[in-house]
Amino acid sequence: MGHVHYISGEHLSLETIETIISEKYTLALSEDAEKRITKCFNYLHQKIKDSDRSIYGINTGFGSLYSKKISTADLEQLQRNLMMSHACGTGPEVPAGVVKLMLLLKIQSLAYGHSGVQLQTVKRLVDFYNRDIYPVVYQQGSLGASGDLAPLAHLCLPLIGMGEVNFQGYKLASEHVLEMFSWEPIALKAKEGLALLNGTQFMAAYGVYVLLMAKRLSRQADVVGALSLDGFDGRIEPFNELIHRIRPHKGQLETAANFRKLLDGSELISREKQHVQDPYSFRCIPQVHGASKDAIAYAEQVFLTEINAVTDNPNIFPDEDEIISGGNFHGQPLALALDFLAIALAELGSISERRTYQLISGQRELPAFLVAEPGLNSGFMISQYTAASIVSQSKQLCTPASIDSIPSSHNQEDHVSMGANAATKLYQVVHNLERILAIEIMNAAQAIAFRRPGKTSPVLEQLLEDFRVAVPFVATDRVLHNDIIQSIDFLRKYKV
Numbered sequence: 001m002g003h004v005h006y007i008s009g010e011h012l013s014l015e016t017i018e019t020i021i022s023e024k025y026t027l028a029l030s031e032d033a034e035k036r037i038t039k040c041f042n043y044l045h046q047k048i049k050d051s052d053r054s055i056y057g058i059n060t061g062f063g064s065l066y067s068k069k070i071s072t073a074d075l076e077q078l079q080r081n082l083m084m085s086h087a088c089g090t091g092p093e094v095p096a097g098v099v100k101l102m103l104l105l106k107i108q109s110l111a112y113g114h115s116g117v118q119l120q121t122v123k124r125l126v127d128f129y130n131r132d133i134y135p136v137v138y139q140q141g142s143l144g145a146s147g148d149l150a151p152l153a154h155l156c157l158p159l160i161g162m163g164e165v166n167f168q169g170y171k172l173a174s175e176h177v178l179e180m181f182s183w184e185p186i187a188l189k190a191k192e193g194l195a196l197l198n199g200t201q202f203m204a205a206y207g208v209y210v211l212l213m214a215k216r217l218s219r220q221a222d223v224v225g226a227l228s229l230d231g232f233d234g235r236i237e238p239f240n241e242l243i244h245r246i247r248p249h250k251g252q253l254e255t256a257a258n259f260r261k262l263l264d265g266s267e268l269i270s271r272e273k274q275h276v277q278d279p280y281s282f283r284c285i286p287q288v289h290g291a292s293k294d295a296i297a298y299a300e301q302v303f304l305t306e307i308n309a310v311t312d313n314p315n316i317f318p319d320e321d322e323i324i325s326g327g328n329f330h331g332q333p334l335a336l337a338l339d340f341l342a343i344a345l346a347e348l349g350s351i352s353e354r355r356t357y358q359l360i361s362g363q364r365e366l367p368a369f370l371v372a373e374p375g376l377n378s379g380f381m382i383s384q385y386t387a388a389s390i391v392s393q394s395k396q397l398c399t400p401a402s403i404d405s406i407p408s409s410h411n412q413e414d415h416v417s418m419g420a421n422a423a424t425k426l427y428q429v430v431h432n433l434e435r436i437l438a439i440e441i442m443n444a445a446q447a448i449a450f451r452r453p454g455k456t457s458p459v460l461e462q463l464l465e466d467f468r469v470a471v472p473f474v475a476t477d478r479v480l481h482n483d484i485i486q487s488i489d490f491l492r493k494y495k496v
Contacts, residue, residue, distance in 0.1 A: 006030040007111045007126075011308050014300060018212055021100065026130045029111060029122060036113025037122055041189075043318035044116040048072070048190055056314055056325040058116075058191045079193030083160060086153035086197055089138030094151065094202075096166060098427075099134040101205035102155055105307050106196070114310045114317065115195040121186050124159055133177055136164040137202070143408060144419030147311065147329035148202030151420070156196040161185035191316075198312035198329045206423035207303045207338060210430045214296050214345055217433050218289070219496040221348050222255060223463065224441045225285050226262040228355045229269070229278075230456040231447030233364045236260070236269045238283045251293030256286040266457040268448075275364070281354035288351050295344035302337040335402035335419030342426045346394040349429075349436040353387040356436075359443045360384055370446040370474075377477045380443050383484070387439045394432045397425040438487035442471060442480075449473055466494070 005020050008030035019025070029037075044058070054060050054069055061068035061078075070078050094102075103125055109115070110122050128135070135158050141150030157163030158174030165174050178185060228234075239259040244252050263269045277283065314325040360380050362368035371379025401422035407414040445467055448456060455461060470490045471483050 002026060004028050006033075007107050008033050009036065009108075009111050009113075011304075012108055013304065014208065014211055014215070017101070017104070017208060017307075020104070021097075027104070027107060027126050029107075029119075029126065033111040033113070034119055037111065037115075037117065037119050040113040040116050040316050040318055041118055044191060044316055044323070045189070047323065048075075055323055058194070058314070058323075075190040076188060079188035079190065080160060082193040082197065083153055083157060083188065084162065086149045087157055087163065089141040089150040089154050091138050091140035094137040094139055095427075096134045098205050098209050099137055099155070099166075100129065100132075101208050102137065102151075102201045103129045103134075105201045105204050105208070106152070106155065106199065108307060109199055109201065109310055109312070110195065112310050114315045115312050116191040116316045117195045118186070118189055118192065121159060121188075121192060121196070124183070124186055125156075127181070127183070128158070128165075131181070132167065133158070134166045135174070136166060136171065139424045142202055142420035143406070143413070143416035144200075144203055144331035144335055144421070144423075145329065145416035146409075146413055147198040147200060147313070148331075148420055149197050151202040152197045152199060155201070156193075159186045159196070160188060191314075194314075195312045200306060200311045200329060200331050200334055200419070203331050203334045203338065203419045203423045204303060204306050204311075206427055207299070207334060207341075208307065210341065210345075210426050211296070211300055211303060213430045213434070214341065215300075216496070217345070217430070217437060217491075218293055218296055218348065220437055220491055220494065221289055221292075221352065222258045222285075223262060223460075223496055224352070224437050224444060225282075225289065225355065226259050227444040227448065227456065227460050227463065228359060228440060229259070229282050229285075230263065230266055230460065231366075231444045231451065232278070232282060232355070232358055233268065233273065233275075233451070234278045234282045235273055235275075236263060238278070239263075239286060244286060249287075249290055249294060251290030251297070252286045253290070254293060255290040259285065262459055263457050264459075266460070267455045268451055269456070271454070279354070279358055281351050281358060285351070288347060292344040292348050295340055299337040299341040299344075302333050306334060331417035331419030332402070335417035335422050338419055338422035338426050339398075339400040339402050342394075342398050342422070342429045345426075345429050345433045346391075346398050349387075349394055349433040350391050352433075352436045352440045353384070353391045356380075356384050356387050356440045356443045359447045366447055366450055370443060370450070371477070372475065379474065379477070380446060380480070383439050383442060383480055386484070387436050390432045390436055394429050397429050397432075401425065434488055434491060435484065438484055438491055441467065441491070442483055442487050445471070446474060463494075466490075 142148040368374040369379035
């Protein structure tokens with residue numbers, strides 16, 4: 001049997017999540033988590049039995065229908081109706097990798113024992129995760145404020161034998177998958193549908209997915225940028241620690257130190273230069289890459305708080321004998337961080353494209369478009385066009401979603417975060433950045449070839465050797481689309 005991660009309510013870090021995903025851990029609830037879930041469920045049902053007061057979403061309608069009291073006999077149908085009526089998603093499907101994270105984060109949130117769900121409901125979500133059963137969830141439909149209602153409805157429909165799932169390469173009606181494993185549909189109890197649908201797991205899953213990619217790409221932007229610097233015959237002085245010590249932003253200091261380390265032992269960087277300054281896209285790398293590092297670090301703190309939190313409503317506190325309706329489902333903290341992260345990643349792409357442009361511009365003894373016979377060959381000319389096109393798209397995607405709000409539910413939900421829209425466009429931005437860096441490394445590797453017999457640092461020479469296995473030198477024109485795909489694949493496998 002493989003590794004097991006026990007969901008206990010203990011702190012989940014990004015590193016832990018990356019390990020769980022990459023090493024294909026299965027999930028299980030810890031004994032403490034099971035006790036908390038059961039205790040909360042029993043407390044809630046005793047409360048319903050002992051009291052005839054209205055408790056929002058438990059024996060009342062939802063949203064602006066909060067004033068409608070629901071009879072005890074209809075409480076289960078109320079939750080089933082909630083699940084069906086809220087499954088209003090549309091647009092493209094959420095990628096399987098994000099759905100997997102949604103399941104993980106929903107299980108984590110329910111394990112705290114403040115949601116009032118049945119233990120078997122959480123265990124069924126664990127079963128879905130462990131057996132790679134991914135509910136079909138759609139990207140459009142959440143306002144990011146009552147929680148991610150529509151996406152989470154689709155995530156949880158298969159619990160009651162409705163909706164669809166992706167399983168082993170096929171899209172199936174969930175009832176067939178339940179039959180396959182001899183599972184009975186879950187009969188939802190009071191509050192349970194609301195606990196499943198309220199929450200920020202759509203936004204949070206996208207945020208975690210992007211952060212894991214962003215941390216890798218941020219490190220790789222330094223490595224690729226260092227290769228470009230040597231390819232452009234750039235100067236090391238802008239990376240001198242003295243400069244950064246007197247403007248000590250953390251990311252800036254870290255970036256400059258990275259470059260000094262990456263270029264240590266380079267013949268190219270240490271030789272005498274004809275030019276006294278480099279363009280900003282090289283000279284200001286510590287300031288630009290560093291600012292993005294700091295933004296990524298900020299977003300990480302926001303998401304770490306969120307994924308280790310309870311975000312449904314109302315919240316149940318058995319020990320304090322309280323059931324409190326509040327707003328922990330509101331995605332504002334995430335929406336702002338998602339928008340900020342998109343801007344930070346787009347800027348890494350923006351400065352990368354400028355370095356690519358400098359490399360193909362025929363300066364500093366490099367041939368125009370980095371090809372031996374320019375004219376007959378167009379070389380890397382159009383790779384820069386592609387990077388520029390992607391950079392432009394990312395700029396458009398960086399218009400903040402979080403500045404918008406459209407009231408819903410008879411103005412009861414009158415301010416919403418639009419964090420879900422911030423999440424889905426951020427997903428596009430991070431993949432755009434990966435493509436732009438893949439194009440830059442192609443150009444940087446080609447530029448270094450024209451510096452031979454001069455050598456870059458041992459670290460970067462090893463990078464070049466590994467890269468050339470995937471993408472050979474371009475002697476004459478060929479279909480560069482294939483090289484871009486190979487470069488993206490190289491970055492995904494390359495450990496910095």
